Every structure is written in structure tokens, then in C-alpha cells.
Amino acid sequence: MTTATTPIDQLSAEFAQGGPTATLAKAAEILKQQRKYHELFEVLKMQLRHRLSLPITGGEVADDLSEATRNALEEGLVDACRQVGTLLLEQGSVREGWMYLRPVGDKKLAQSLLEKIEADEENSEDLIEVCLHEGIDLGRGFELVLDSYGTCSAITTYDQSVARRPAEEQVPAARKLLERVHRDLVASVKTDIARQEGAQPKESTLAGLLADRDWLMQEGTYHLDTTHLASTVRIARVFNDRADVEKALDLTAYGLRLAEQFQYQGDEPFPATYPHHKLFFSALLGRDIDAALQHFREKAELLDVQYNGTVAIDVYVDLLRRLGRPGEALREAIRMSPAAGQPAGLSLSLLQLASEAGDFESLMHYCRERGDLLGYTAALVRSAK
Incomplete structure (x- = not known):
């Protein structure tokens, strides 16, 4: 008996013995092997x-x-x-x-x-495209951008691509940036101290390293690109995890010691980048909560939404929520909600706040007054659940 030697011969033999079903199975087997x-x-x-x-x-x-x-x-x-x-x-x-x-x-x-x-020179671009831009693994994709193109390009990529996603989805990428910048800055400061003091310092935080070492920041000295530092502090607002927030607060300890020319103006409601971010991060850690709420409430009330949008309201309401006050967050969001014809919407939906607060009556009353049929319907249905 002649043995089928080529793939075509194998298919012909399979067809003779088992018909179309067997032939298709054999073709799949051969192509998989090849x-x-x-x-x-x-x-x-x-x-x-x-x-x-x-x-x-x-x-x-x-x-x-x-x-x-x-x-x-x-x-x-x-x-x-x-x-x-x-x-x-x-x-x-x-x-x-x-x-x-x-x-x-x-x-x-x-x-x-x-x-x-494993990432290499040939596949890194494809991995960045799929992991980062397709949203499959934002943390890894962003880390590849950091490794391949450096911090400056990574921050640009973050602002152009990652920042458009919901805050919780941004966290893995933001964490890679925070860890990289904090690690590099701590290492740079330690190297400077060791060079000038003749021994490696024992402190592991920036706040600890800077304490009693005013000479570190004299004459406009800095140990890492100051624009990278400011951007990382801004991006760190997405964090809820205590370890991340503490690391972000530690960056502000360094930023506050920078010379005046590096005290960059931020966007509202953080016009003074480091002092106002210090307030924000400290509050998330349970410190100086009243001072933080006062600052962000005043910004939310005073900034004109026609020119500034609702970002100040967003930040204030979100801070209340993250401090475990969803009911107060809902009431303040309703109180400060823009009037008809003005820029609309909070990044955190009123329906989500009502669900967390267990208070759908307030939301339904708000929707009734505005004639918001869709919002009223959603609140009514969710209240039943």
C-alpha cells in the first residue's frame, strides 16, 4: 500500500476514507502543525x-x-x-x-x-499598541513607553491616551509613573547627600532626606526634571490606595522645597501645584481634612463654570466621596450643579452618588425640578433595586 507523503496526498487519502468531515479535520491538523x-x-x-x-x-x-x-x-x-x-x-x-x-x-x-x-526591539511597538492603546494591560503598556522613550514621552502619552479613561483604569499606568519618578528622585537625592556628607543617608523618603538639609536645595538646585515632577504629582490624583497617596505626598514635600522659578502654576483648582496637591493628598490620608475641604469648596463655589468648566466641582465632590461622605457629596453636587444652558455634567454621575449614599429621593426631586425625564427614570428604577 502506498503511503501518503505530502499534505495533499494525506488529504486525498483522508477524503477517500472519511469524506468531507475527516478531510477538513485533517486540513486543520496539518495547518496547525505548519x-x-x-x-x-x-x-x-x-x-x-x-x-x-x-x-x-x-x-x-x-x-x-x-x-x-x-x-x-x-x-x-x-x-x-x-x-x-x-x-x-x-x-x-x-x-x-x-x-x-x-x-x-x-x-x-x-x-x-x-x-x-517578552518585550524586545522587534515587538515593543506592537505590545505598546495592544497593551496601552487597546487597553488590554495599561500598566505594562505604559511601562514599555517609559522604558523605550523615557519619562517625558511617557507623560505626553499619558495625557493624550490614558487620561481619557475612567480614573480607576488609569491607576496601573499612573502607578508605573509614580514609582519611576519617586524612585529616581530618591536615588538622585541620596547620591547628592552621600557625595557631600561622605556616607549614604539612612532615610528612605524625600521628606526625611530633606529634613535638616537645607543646603540640598540652595541656589536653585534640583535632582530631577522639575516638569516631570509637577506632571507626576498632577497625575497622582487618581490614587486611592494609601501607599500610592503617601508616595505622591512625599513628592510634594520635595516640590515645596524647590526654588521659586520651579513652583509652576497649575490648573484650577490646584493653582499652586505643590501646596494644593499637598492639601488634597493629606486629606485622603486623613490629615487636615477641614482645610482641604474649605479650599476645594471655595474653588467650586467661586470659579465660573462658563470659563473653567465643572472641574472644581468635580474635584470637591469626588474628594467628599473618597473621604467616605457620599451623602454630602450628592447634596453638594446637586447644590452646585450648573444651571440650564451652562456647561453640564459631573465626571462622577449623580446616579452613582445616589447609589452610594442610598438617597434616591434627593436625586428624584432634583430631576423633577429640572424636568429631567431620563434622569428621573434612571433614579426611580435604581431605587427599586
Whole structure:
């Protein structure tokens, strides 16, 4: 008996013994062995259509399919995408693998596969694109930007891409920046102290290193790009974790000691970058809460939303919420909500605040007064739950 030696011969033999079903299975097996994953995807689609008694080429699929058949076809195509996308990522093909996994919508699967791919000069751009810009692993993607392009480019990337996402999604990327800047600044200050004192300092925080060493900051001295420091402090407002907030507060301890020319003006309601961020971070840590609330309440009340938008109200309301006062946050958000015709909306929705406060009556009353049918409906339905 002649042995089938080529893939074509194997397919012919398989067809003679098992027909179309066996032939398609053999073709999938061969293509998987050859790592021809794009062709494998086409065969998997053929298998699916054959199993559903449909013509094996997509162009021949009728439009009048039953709902059950159409659902089975869609589910099968998603599964084929999952299979091929997984195989491609397992071999390190980042962009191609993601092309197939994107319609699957399984970010956890994509992230777990991407974690196994070591970054190098050839794939770093693809990893940045998928991890960062596609939102699969913001922390890793942003760290790759830091490693590949430096802090300045990373901050620009953050402001252009990451900052548009909800605050909780920004945290992994912001943490990479905070850790890098804080680590580098501490190391630089320690090196300066060791050079001038002849021994490595024992302190591990910037506040500790600066204490009783006024000479460190004389004559406009700085130990890290001051614009990077200011940007990192600004970005650190997304943090709730105590360790992150303490590290951000430590950066303000250094920033406050910088010379006047490096005391950059910030955006409202943080016009004095380091003093006002110190207030904010301290409050999150349970310190000087009254002073912080007074400052941000005054900003929220005094700044004209026509020119400044609602950012000051956002910050004040969000601070109240993060301090464990959702009911007060809801009342203040309603009280300060812009009048009709003015810039609208809080970044933190009133519905979310009402849910956290367990107070839907206040929100429904507010919506009734404004004639807000949609808001009233949402509050009414959520109150039932």
C-alpha cells in the first residue's frame, strides 16, 4: 500500500476514507502543525459551515438563515477567532494575534497570553499598541513607553491616551509613573547627600532626606526634571490606595522645597501645584481634612463654570466621596450643579452618588425640578433595586 507523503496526498487519502468531515479535520491538523494560522482560520470556518449544513464558502451563505443557525454560526466564528488568536499570541505574533482576539472580547485571555511574551526591539511597538492603546494591560503598556522613550514621552502619552479613561483604569499606568519618578528622585537625592556628607543617608523618603538639609536645595538646585515632577504629582490624583497617596505626598514635600522659578502654576483648582496637591493628598490620608475641604469648596463655589468648566466641582465632590461622605457629596453636587444652558455634567454621575449614599429621593426631586425625564427614570428604577 502506498503511503501518503505530502499534505495533499494525506488529504486525498483522508477524503477517500472519511469524506468531507475527516478531510477538513485533517486540513486543520496539518495547518496547525505548519503554523499557517491564517489558513487554519479559513479551514475552521469551513468546518463550521459544513457542520451546520451550509455552503463551505462564506459568499454562498444565504441571508434567510434561521435564528438558531445564525447564532450557531456567530458563536462558531468567535470560537475560531479565539483558537487562532491564542495560537498566534503563543508564538509571539502580537498584532496578528490581537486581530483575531479583538472580536472575542476576552481581555483576560489576551492579557494572560501577552504576559508570556517578552518585550524586545522587534515587538515593543506592537505590545505598546495592544497593551496601552487597546487597553488590554495599561500598566505594562505604559511601562514599555517609559522604558523605550523615557519619562517625558511617557507623560505626553499619558495625557493624550490614558487620561481619557475612567480614573480607576488609569491607576496601573499612573502607578508605573509614580514609582519611576519617586524612585529616581530618591536615588538622585541620596547620591547628592552621600557625595557631600561622605556616607549614604539612612532615610528612605524625600521628606526625611530633606529634613535638616537645607543646603540640598540652595541656589536653585534640583535632582530631577522639575516638569516631570509637577506632571507626576498632577497625575497622582487618581490614587486611592494609601501607599500610592503617601508616595505622591512625599513628592510634594520635595516640590515645596524647590526654588521659586520651579513652583509652576497649575490648573484650577490646584493653582499652586505643590501646596494644593499637598492639601488634597493629606486629606485622603486623613490629615487636615477641614482645610482641604474649605479650599476645594471655595474653588467650586467661586470659579465660573462658563470659563473653567465643572472641574472644581468635580474635584470637591469626588474628594467628599473618597473621604467616605457620599451623602454630602450628592447634596453638594446637586447644590452646585450648573444651571440650564451652562456647561453640564459631573465626571462622577449623580446616579452613582445616589447609589452610594442610598438617597434616591434627593436625586428624584432634583430631576423633577429640572424636568429631567431620563434622569428621573434612571433614579426611580435604581431605587427599586
